[in-house]
Amino acid sequence: GENVEQHPSTLSVQEGDSAVIKCTYSDSASNYFPWYKQELGKRPQLIIDIRSNVGEKKDQRIAVTLNKTAKHFSLHITETQPEDSAVYFCAASRGNNAGNMLTFGGGTRLMVKP
C-alpha cells in the first residue's frame, strides 16, 4: 500500500518568514495530493490540493509543488502569520474512485512566532 512520509515534524518560524513542508510517497500510481490544516482540537480542513497533471499550484500565500519522478511534493507558505500556526498534513491517493484511501503523512506542527 501507499506510504507517505512528512518532514519536518515540527517547524518554528518568525512571523513574515516562509515555511516549507515536504512529503514523499511510495505508490507511483498516486495522482491526488491534498494538504490539510488542523487547528488544536478541530477537524482537518483542506487548504490546497494538486493533481498529478500539474507541477505547481498557488493560492495566495500558499503553494504546492509536485515532482512525480522523485515522488515528492511540498507545501510552501509565504509571509507567515500567527494564525498559520497549526498542524499540517499531507496525503496521497490514487483517486480512481471515491473509495480509494487517503493515506496521510505524520503531520507537521508549525509555530509562527510574532
Add this chain to the structure above:
Amino acid sequence: DGGITQSPKYLFRKEGQNVTLSCEQNLNHDAMYWYRQDPGQGLRLIYYSQIVNDFQKGDIAEGYSVSREKKESFPLTVTSAQKNPTAFYLCASRGESNTEAFFGQGTRLTVV
C-alpha cells in the same frame, strides 16, 4: 458548518465496555472513512466504505467494527478487544474521485 456530523464530542468508556461513535453525512458521498489520531501523531485509517453494505479494513482495524446500512451513516464500534482506545476519532467522507475529503468535528474517547 454542517455536512458531516460526529457524535458525541466527548465519550468516556469503562474497561471492558463496547462503545459506538456516530458519523452522519448529508453530502450524498459514497465513500466514508474512520481515522484515529493519537496526541502528536498523524491520521491512521481504521475502516473505510465505498458503498452501502460494503467496507474494508484499514491499517489498524483490530478491536474495531463498522457497519454501512445507509449511505448517510457509518458508525464505528470500539470493542473491548481494543486495548488502547483512548484517542481522537475522526470520520470523513468523499464524493467524486480526486476530490476533497470532508471531516467531522471528531470524538474524543477516553477510557476511565
